[in-house]
Amino acid sequence: xxxxETALTELGHHILFPETPHVAERILSTIADSxxxxxxxxxxxRWVTVAVAAVIAAILLVSMPVTRRAIADMLGIGAVELSFVxxxxxxxxxxxxxxxxxxxxxxRALVTFRVLSLPIEPSKVYVDLRVPGGMITVSxxxxxxGDALSxxxxxxxxxxxxxxxxxxxxxxxxxxxxxxxxxxxxEGEPHVVIVFDKNGAFYEDSxxxxxxxxxxxxxxxxxxxxxxxxxxxxxxxxxxxx
Amino acid sequence: MLARGGDTDAYRMLVQRYQDVAxxxxxxxxxxxxxxxxxxxxxxxxxHTGLERFDPRLPFRPWLLTIVANEARNRRRxxxxxxxxxxxxxxxxxxxxxxxxxxxxxxxxxxxxxxxxAAVNALPSDEHLIVGxxxxxxxxxxxxxxxxxxxxxxxxxxxxxxxRRLRESLGESDDRS
Numbered sequence: 001x002x003x004x005e006t007a008l009t010e011l012g013h014h015i016l017f018p019e020t021p022h023v024a025e026r027i028l029s030t031i032a033d034s035x036x037x038x039x040x041x042x043x044x045x046r047w048v049t050v051a052v053a054a055v056i057a058a059i060l061l062v063s064m065p066v067t068r069r070a071i072a073d074m075l076g077i078g079a080v081e082l083s084f085v086x087x088x089x090x091x092x093x094x095x096x097x098x099x100x101x102x103x104x105x106x107x108r109a110l111v112t113f114r115v116l117s118l119p120i121e122p123s124k125v126y127v128d129l130r131v132p133g134g135m136i137t138v139s140x141x142x143x144x145x146g147d148a149l150s151x152x153x154x155x156x157x158x159x160x161x162x163x164x165x166x167x168x169x170x171x172x173x174x175x176x177x178x179x180x181x182x183x184x185x186x187e188g189e190p191h192v193v194i195v196f197d198k199n200g201a202f203y204e205d206s207x208x209x210x211x212x213x214x215x216x217x218x219x220x221x222x223x224x225x226x227x228x229x230x231x232x233x234x235x236x237x238x239x240x241x242x
Numbered sequence: 243m244l245a246r247g248g249d250t251d252a253y254r255m256l257v258q259r260y261q262d263v264a265x266x267x268x269x270x271x272x273x274x275x276x277x278x279x280x281x282x283x284x285x286x287x288x289x290h291t292g293l294e295r296f297d298p299r300l301p302f303r304p305w306l307l308t309i310v311a312n313e314a315r316n317r318r319r320x321x322x323x324x325x326x327x328x329x330x331x332x333x334x335x336x337x338x339x340x341x342x343x344x345x346x347x348x349x350x351x352x353x354x355x356x357x358x359x360a361a362v363n364a365l366p367s368d369e370h371l372i373v374g375x376x377x378x379x380x381x382x383x384x385x386x387x388x389x390x391x392x393x394x395x396x397x398x399x400x401x402x403x404x405x406r407r408l409r410e411s412l413g414e415s416d417d418r419s
Contacts, residue, residue: 002405004408004412005405007358008373008377008378008408009380011329011355011358011359011362011377012377012378014329015327015328015359016328017265018269018278020265021265021279021282022261023265023279023282026283027257027286027287028253028254028257030283030287031287031290032250232295232297232298
């Protein structure tokens with residue numbers, strides 16, 4: 001910065017501006033009136049509007065360790081391993097989750113961990129008992145029909161990976177804080193998900209394409225939230241799990 | 243740690259954190275305190291509506307100020323109204339006069355501050371606004387471009403011209419830097 005620019009910056013500290021009006025209460029009142037008058041119509045269920053709280057908290061939390069970086073080696077979190085590849089193998093994009101379809105109550109009884117769920121009725125539930133401890137995938141419908149998102153959970157083991165994600169050049173991984181739990185946000189081009197057994201052999205019915213995904217470990221459970229979501233929406237879903 | 247639950251208190255904190263720079267930005271654009279107040283209110287309301295789509299990994303201030311500046315431009319009654327900067331007497335700056343390192347700094351730290359203010363106020367409107375945003379509000383070049391609604395390259399060129407005019411006005415040569 002030149003001396004003149006420094007002088008202008010210093011001058012700026014002495015410029016007389018009108019006193020800033022306190023507008024917070026009027027703004028909040030306007031927002032409250034607007035929310036009371038209109039219904040939110042989005043592709044995702046109405047409860048996803050809690051994404052706003054998560055976004056605001058993220059903005060206020062200046063020390064939030066969210067970074068972008070180039071990742072050259074393998075990452076892992078819980079029971080999921082991330083591998084970066086130059087190109088993806090051809091897979092079926094429309095394949096259902098692995099396992100047997102059943103009710104959520106039946107699924108809870110079969111797996112070895114406490115299942116987290118959203119406070120709404122799921123559209124589909126699958127359990128794959130080939131994965132140690134069981135792997136449960138719960139899908140939820142959007143307000144316009146079709147599955148809006150799916151949430152997969154399994155024990156967060158560190159001695160073996162149950163899922164491997166193959167990430168191509170168009171997919172990015174970012175570290176995120178999920179309500180105090182460490183996580184990864186995977187977005188961009190679809191990536192490939194493969195499920196493995198305890199001996200490292202992959203299930204041939206498992207490889208499929210996956211969209212944006214939030215991965216984190218909470219209380220010993222690896223959680224995958226996948227769907228046509230942005231980060232704020234995925235974080236909102238994560239915080240709504242109970 | 244992310245917050246769970248409602249956003250009212252959190253958004254109030256957000257407004258209180260950014261209302262000062264938002265109001266001053268709107269004031270520079272509109273030239274009117276009342277228009278600036280309206281622009282800030284509507285800007286924050288629109289920002290709240292857009293939060294669901296906002297990527298929290300990106301810096302919030304430039305995004306917010308762009309929204310506020312758009313509201314401010316909508317309210318600018320006429321192109322003829324123009325803000326005239328005033329500086330309070332820099333009494334503290336006089337005490338610091340002993341640390342003057344150059345004639346430009348002395349112009350601020352001493353009574354010549356009024357000369358610099360007058361020189362800024364004599365700038366063409368487009369440069370007058372850019373100097374205010376960039377140096378008085380200390381917005382980055384990218385933020386200045388977003389707020390002014392012009393490309394970053396245009397900000398650089400307007401700043402360059404403005405600084406040249408100011409140096410000429412202060413009686414300095416162009417090659418001093």
